[in-house]
Amino acid sequence: METKNTEKQTRQGKKINPEHLSLGLTVSVNGIPITIDTPETLNALVIGEIPCHGIRITEEFLKLNGFEQKGKKLILKTHGNEISVSRMMGHYRMHIWGEPLHDNFYCPSFEDYIVYVHELQTVCRLCRVMKNWIIPESDEQIKASET
Numbered sequence: 422m423e424t425k426n427t428e429k430q431t432r433q434g435k436k437i438n439p440e441h442l443s444l445g446l447t448v449s450v451n452g453i454p455i456t457i458d459t460p461e462t463l464n465a466l467v468i469g470e471i472p473c474h475g476i477r478i479t480e481e482f483l484k485l486n487g488f489e490q491k492g493k494k495l496i497l498k499t500h501g502n503e504i505s506v507s508r509m510m511g512h513y514r515m516h517i518w519g520e521p522l523h524d525n526f527y528c529p530s531f532e533d534y535i536v537y538v539h540e541l542q543t544v545c546r547l548c549r550v551m552k553n554w555i556i557p558e559s560d561e562q563i564k565a566s567e568t
Contacts, residue, residue, distance in 0.1 A: 434475030434537050439467040445546075446539040447556050448473040454556040475537030476556060478513055482538070485555050502550045512536065519548030 437448060444463055447456045450473050457463050465471045480495070483506060488495040495506040505516045512534045519529040529548040535541050538556060545552055 434477050437466075437473050437475055437537075437539065439469070441539065441543070442466050442473075443543070446542050447476065447554065448539055449476050450474075454558060456556075475539055477536060478538055478541060480508075482557065483513075485557060486552070497552075499550065499552050502548070504545075504550065509534075515541070515544075517544060517548045517550060519545075519550050 434449065442448070442457065442463060444457055444460070447454055448466070449455075450466075450471055454476055455462075455473075457466065462471075466473050483495050483497075486497065487499070488497045488504070488506060493507060497504045497506075500520070502520055503518045507514050513536070514533070515535045516532040517530060519531075521528045531544050531548055535544065538554065542554060
């Protein structure tokens with residue numbers, strides 16, 4: 422029993438600042454990933470009734486979501502957009518090119534380190550990259566997706 426608690430704590434990320442929560446983001450509640458899909462759930466998370474934590478991005482998460490190895494980077498192309506990920510000093514540095522706002526106009530982009538799934542979801546939204554992220558519920562789900 423003690424090993425399960427230790428495992429849950431190591432998989433669980435830092436507590437999320439309530440200001441960083443919004444509808445559509447996926448967070449961890451008691452070690453289980455949930456997507457904030459109702460205003461009631463969002464309100465409960467924001468006022469602290471339900472404590473939530475970030476879900477760390479892993480290489481398994483990236484591959485489960487369609488990223489392909491291209492040299493030293495993992496690349497995802499979706500609907501004309503591209504997300505490039507490189508691992509630097511144990512962290513994931515992401516470069517996201519988004520959907521242009523108009524023809525021959527500004528193309529939103531982002532480049533920095535991203536640690537948690539909810540941060541990736543927020544940045545993709547801001548860059549107009551539409552992607553439904555697959556969040557593994559357990560290590561078994563990750564292993565099943567690799568076969």
